[in-house]
Amino acid sequence: MPALRRDRLLTLLLLGALLSADLYFHLWPQVRRQLRPREHPRGCPCARRAASPGPAPAAASPAPRAAARNFSRAGPGPERRGGRGSKLQALYAHPLYRVPEEPPLLGPEDSLLASQEALRYYRRKVARWNRRHKMYQEQLNLTSLDSPLQLQLDASWIQFHLGISRHGLYPRSSPVVRQLLQDMRRSPTISADYSQDEKALLGACDCTQIVKPSGVHLKLVLRFSDFGKAMFKPMRQQRHEETPADFFYFIDFQRHNAEIAAFHLDRILDFRRVPPTVGRLVNVTKEILEVTKNEILQSVFFVSPASNVCFFAKCPYMCKTEYAVCGNPHLLEGSLSAFLPSLNLAPRLSVPNPWIRSYSLAGKEEWEVNPLYCDTVKQIYPYNSSRRLLNIIDMAIFDFLIGNMDRHHYEMFTKFGDDGFLIHLDNARGFGRHSQDELSILSPLSQCCRRGSGC
Numbered sequence: 001m002p003a004l005r006r007d008r009l010l011t012l013l014l015l016g017a018l019l020s021a022d023l024y025f026h027l028w029p030q031v032r033r034q035l036r037p038r039e040h041p042r043g044c045p046c047a048r049r050a051a052s053p054g055p056a057p058a059a060a061s062p063a064p065r066a067a068a069r070n071f072s073r074a075g076p077g078p079e080r081r082g083g084r085g086s087k088l089q090a091l092y093a094h095p096l097y098r099v100p101e102e103p104p105l106l107g108p109e110d111s112l113l114a115s116q117e118a119l120r121y122y123r124r125k126v127a128r129w130n131r132r133h134k135m136y137q138e139q140l141n142l143t144s145l146d147s148p149l150q151l152q153l154d155a156s157w158i159q160f161h162l163g164i165s166r167h168g169l170y171p172r173s174s175p176v177v178r179q180l181l182q183d184m185r186r187s188p189t190i191s192a193d194y195s196q197d198e199k200a201l202l203g204a205c206d207c208t209q210i211v212k213p214s215g216v217h218l219k220l221v222l223r224f225s226d227f228g229k230a231m232f233k234p235m236r237q238q239r240h241e242e243t244p245a246d247f248f249y250f251i252d253f254q255r256h257n258a259e260i261a262a263f264h265l266d267r268i269l270d271f272r273r274v275p276p277t278v279g280r281l282v283n284v285t286k287e288i289l290e291v292t293k294n295e296i297l298q299s300v301f302f303v304s305p306a307s308n309v310c311f312f313a314k315c316p317y318m319c320k321t322e323y324a325v326c327g328n329p330h331l332l333e334g335s336l337s338a339f340l341p342s343l344n345l346a347p348r349l350s351v352p353n354p355w356i357r358s359y360s361l362a363g364k365e366e367w368e369v370n371p372l373y374c375d376t377v378k379q380i381y382p383y384n385s386s387r388r389l390l391n392i393i394d395m396a397i398f399d400f401l402i403g404n405m406d407r408h409h410y411e412m413f414t415k416f417g418d419d420g421f422l423i424h425l426d427n428a429r430g431f432g433r434h435s436q437d438e439l440s441i442l443s444p445l446s447q448c449c450r451r452g453s454g455c
Contacts, residue, residue, distance in 0.1 A: 010446065011446070014439075014442070014446055015439075088264065088268075091268065097270075102167040102168075102171070102172060103167070105165055109415075110165050110166050110167075111162075111164070111165050112161075112164040112165060112166075112341065112346050112413055112415060112416075113161060113162055113164065113341060113345060113346060115162050117345070118158075118161065118162065118341070118345055119151075119153065119158075121342070121344070121345055122151055122158065122227070123151050125227075126149050126150070126151045126227055129149060129227070130148040130149055134148075136293055149190075149225075149227055151227060152226055152227075155183075155226045155227070155228060156176055156179040156180040156182075156183045156226075156228070157180060157183070157226065157227075157228030157229070157338060157339075158228075159176045159179075159180075160176050160177070160180050160276065160338060161340075161341045163176055164340075164341070164346075164413075166416045166420060166421070167272075167421075168271070168272030168273060168421060169272050169273060169274070169275060169276075169340075169423070170272055170276070172270065172272070177276050180228075180276050180338060181276055181278040183224065183226065183228065184224070184228070184230050184276075184278050184280065184336045184338065185278050185279075185280050185336070187224035187225050187226055187228070188224065188225045188287075189222045189223065189224055189225075189282075189287040189288070189291055190223055190224065190225055190291055191222070191223040191291050191292065191293065192220050192221070192222050192223075192232075192287070192288040192289075192291055192292040192294075192297065193220065193221050193292060193293070193294050193297065194220060194221070194294060194296070194297060194313075195219050195220070195221050195231065218233075218234060218236075218312065218313045218323075218325060219231055219232060219233045219234075219254075220232045220288065220297075221339075222282075222287070222288075222336065228338070228339070229338075229339040230336035230337055230338055230339060231336070231337045231339065232282065232334050232335070232336055233254060233256045233259060233334055233335045233337075233428055234256060234282075234325040234332050234333070234334040235256050235257075235325070235332065235333040235334055236253045236254065236255065236256070236325065237253050237255065239257055242432065242433050242434065242435065243432035243433050245433075252406075252429050252432055254428035254429055255428055255429070255430070255431060255432070256279070256333065256334045256335035256428070257279070257335070257431070258402065258427055258428050258429065258430040258431040258432075259277050259335040259337055259427055259428050260277050260278065260279050260335050261402070261430070261431060262274055262277070262402050262404075262424070262427035262430050262431075263275070263276060263277035263337075263427075265398070265401060265402060266398065266424055269398065269401075271394065271398065271421075271424065273421055273422060273423055273424040274423075274424045274425075274427065275337050275338045275339070275340060275423075275425070276337070276338045277335055277336065277337040277338070278335070278336055279333065279334070279335055279336075280333075280334060280335075280336050281331045281332070281333055282331070282332050282333075282334055283327070283330045283331055283332075284301075284309050284310075284311065284327045284330055284331075284332050285309050285327070285330045286330070288311070289301050289309075289311075297311070300312050300313070300324075302324075304324075304326055306326075306329075307329055308326040308327055308328060308329045308330075309326065309327045309329055309330050310324040310325060310326035310327070311324060311325065312324035312325070335428075340423070346413055346415065347413070347414045347415075348411045348412065348413055348414065348423070349411060349412050349413075349414055350409050350410075350411050351409060351410055351411070351412070352408065352409055353392070353407050353408055353409060353410055354367070354377050354380075354383070354392065354444075355367050355392070355396070355407075355443055355444050356407075356408045356409075357405060357406075357408070359408070367443055367447065368440070368443075371447060372447070373443075373447055374444070374447035374448040377389065377448075378448070382418040385418070386417075386418035386419050387418075387419045388418055388419070389444075389448065391421060391422045392410075392422070392444050393444045393445050393448060393449070394422075395407065395410060395422050395424060395444075396441060396442055396443070396444040396445055397442070397445060398424060399430070399441050400437070400438070400439075400441040400442050402427060402430030402431055403430050403431055403432055403433060403434065403436075403437070403438060403441075404427055404429055404430040404441070405429070405438060405440075405441060406426075406429040410422045410423070410424075411423045411425055
């Protein structure tokens with residue numbers, strides 16, 4: 001009985017802390033904005049405008065632009081070069097983000113890649129791609145005036161790869177991320193293909209199963225003219241749509257905008273564990289169909305009765321044309337996530353999450369029924385002798401904020417050992433029910449961090 005009362009008290013304390021945070025960060029700023037004109041009438045230009053006669057519509061139009069210019073001044077120097085400011089730029093200019101940089105890299109062991117080895121590897125990849133592309137054109141009797149690809153050492157994706165360290169996927173003040181986002185948004189595509197996990201399942205999956213053998217929906221690998229690669233996830237539903245209450249998390253749609261929002265939130269929290277992700281309108285005809293060499297991918301394109309160009313996955317998850325994605329008529333919105341370095345250069349571990357959920361229609365995992373489950377985890381290597389458990393808790397907090405219940409595995413670079421950071425990949429099932437908080441996602445925090453026992 002005392003243990004039961006203590007668990008109830010801890011639950012109440014956790015709920016109280018969450019409620020206090022919501023009141024402080026959400027409701028209180030709104031109340032301050034409502035009261036500011038009355039509390040500071042002299043310093044608020046809105047109050048002066050309200051007290052003065054209304055200006056003509058033509059005179060009133062420059063005001064929003066002036067406010068935007070003032071807002072952009074708050075942004076940090078490297079971010080302002082692109083022109084107008086944004087709320088994110090103003091946020092990063094806040095004193096909270098003016099903290100010292102992470103500790104300096106002491107030697108090669110702190111950087112993920114050895115630059116010379118990586119550049120040699122990428123040169124071989126470019127040469128191999130040029131040979132294969134030439135053979136493909138000769139087989140189809142195609143002629144092209146395009147010159148062979150040349151590796152650009154200053155390409156943003158190369159600088160992104162070389163900047164990965166034991167502190168995160170990119171330095172806190174790195175200008176490379178901004179350039180990489182722009183390049184992914186604008187660079188022409190030179191090839192498109194299924195991802196490796198979808199290729200592995202072609203013809204092997206059973207579409208009669210309720211729980212499918214892979215977490216993929218429909219995603220493609222796009223390669224750009226600078227030889228960089230990105231994972232493309234198309235728009236599957238409107239932004240205002242929420243996951244139906246009767247849906248299991250493992251049959252929910254993957255949302256392209258969830259990937260984008262997760263990257264920005266991860267950056268705001270200073271984790272820097274989500275690969276840079278950006279939105280883009282892709283012409284599915286010119287940028288996918290006409291550049292792909294995959295005959296299976298070519299075969300799943302069709303024109304809908306509404307004259308829109310559509311495509312679907314041959315087998316994994318989307319086994320029917322009813323689940324296709326369609327352009328309007330050719331343009332399709334989606335997210336592009338930058339690829340991490342090849343596994344040949346930077347091996348990664350894929351580890352089951354100790355707090356994995358049950359991927360069946362019935363049944364529960366041990367952590368869902370045993371409030372002392374973390375005591376067992378703490379006895380298992382490597383959770384008993386490294387920062388791995390604390391990183392799991394960080395990941396759980398991040399997943400709670402994005403509402404992601406689908407964190408069945410996590411990945412990490414083997415070079416940095418057991419204390420290396422966890423890579424927050426595949427966040428497309430986040431933000432499904434933004435009107436409801438799923439407190440069970442915080443189980444690693446609530447079960448491992450108890451009064452008197454620490455974390």
